[in-house]
Amino acid sequence: MPKQKKTALMTAVDIIARRETSEANLIDKLKRKAFDERDITGAVAKLKEMNYLNDKAAARRQFEFLYNESKSSVREIVLKLMRRGFTREDINAAIPDAKDRDTREIAAALKSLRLKYKKTAEPIKMKAYLYRHGFSMDVCSSAVEEFLSED
Numbered sequence: 001m002p003k004q005k006k007t008a009l010m011t012a013v014d015i016i017a018r019r020e021t022s023e024a025n026l027i028d029k030l031k032r033k034a035f036d037e038r039d040i041t042g043a044v045a046k047l048k049e050m051n052y053l054n055d056k057a058a059a060r061r062q063f064e065f066l067y068n069e070s071k072s073s074v075r076e077i078v079l080k081l082m083r084r085g086f087t088r089e090d091i092n093a094a095i096p097d098a099k100d101r102d103t104r105e106i107a108a109a110l111k112s113l114r115l116k117y118k119k120t121a122e123p124i125k126m127k128a129y130l131y132r133h134g135f136s137m138d139v140c141s142s143a144v145e146e147f148l149s150e151d
Contacts, residue, residue, distance in 0.1 A: 009039075023048075
């Protein structure tokens, strides 16, 4: 019996079963697999109808994971999610209030410094590294100062 060709919907389900993705990213992957535009639109509509594809919720979950588990700055997380196809609006809705963000940013910067540098490194290089990874100058300075004063 000949093998049955996968439909756009079956392929889309396979893709999102492996990793949560944005609608734009899913459409791009299906286009690269040479599915017809009409089939792609139908598959995406069906997945949205069944609530398997929800960019706002996916952006929030991915932002929360990266925010709580990584050494990345908020700016770096935003850029990462934008590269994954999420809209700026959906990402901004996931960003927590600013009141605790500075404390979290310093903690993430410290985590990054501990993984990359020894206490003998030049402070200016550490600050530049953190700044290139999206941390503000205030956070860079505070994190380097705290890192160098640790036992």
